[in-house]
């Protein structure tokens with residue numbers, strides 16, 4: 001059973017078809033990233049998953065509960081952190097969490113301990129008793145995460161959770177989401193910060209124009225056959241530039257199993273300070289290129305993908321929009 005299962009979900013707003021038969025599965029024990037351009041339908045989907053908006057068509061199950069027939073059970077199982085959420089400014093931080101603990105029916109004697117544990121989890125312990133309005137934007141965001149976790153949900157939805165967070169808070173959020181997944185929670189995160197998703201997500205679901213256009217394990221994306229561009233650094237950039245054309249030829253001839261990116265094959269596109277950028281190349285091709293450069297006596301100090309694999313997949317998906 002999946003934490004979230006959505007099949008053929010459609011939702012229109014008048015003549016705008018926000019979702020057109022979208023499919024999604026979110027397994028327990030993993031972080032799944034939801035990625036897509038502005039207007040792809042991510043927020044509409046999250047609202048439907050959170051039972052705050054009804055689908056026109058399709059099936060949505062949260063922890064096995066159909067959101068149409070059993071919305072109450074679905075809500076009990078899920079924690080939801082919207083991209084913008086109201087905080088009740090006149091309440092203190094602990095009163096705010098107590099309000100939601102009450103709403104979720106947490107036993108009264110359990111609440112103070114749970115609230116302290118949650119505040120500690122999101123590093124807001126020092127703010128106990130302080131008014132919510134005195135929190136910074138990032139601190140409010142962290143309070144939102146605590147709120148979403150009040151009832152120990154088995155499914156967690158987060159819409160742009162890292163926006164407004166400083167670098168340390170982002171790392172902490174990342175660690176928290178990984179820890180929740182390790183505890184068996186099904187986590188779905190929507191974000192535009194691809195580099196960040198790459199570090200926390202096990203899987204990525206790409207959406208565009210209200211449909212699922214790709215569903216990949218992060219590990220598969222890293223070795224994607226489509227290839228990415230690579231940055232090569234060398235102690236002797238001039239020697240590198242001279243050796244590159246022949247090294248590329250040697251790396252690709254005899255042809256390696258996968259095919260090079262564009263028509264005419266990969267080419268060294270530009271020199272960089274201290275090196276060069278080439279591609280697209282697959283991992284196999286990049287390894288062969290490295291060997292060919294070293295054979296030619298080029299002092300290579302680094303070879304790494306120029307962009308992230310997720311970024312490449314995203315750019316490939318959105319290419320035809322330009």
Ligand SMILES: Nc1ncnc2c1ncn2[C@@H]1O[C@H](COP(=O)(O)OP(=O)(O)OP(=O)(O)O)[C@@H](O)[C@H]1O
Nearest residue numbers: 013016017018036037038039040041042043044045
């Ligand atoms: N309440 C609404 N009324 C009318 N149109 C809407 C409404 N909500 C969303 N839409 C439209 O549905 C489409 C999908 O919007 P949605 O907010 O789900 O996209 P998104 O992927 O979350 O985008 P972003 O990355 O910009 O947040 C858009 O064309 C949007 O204008």
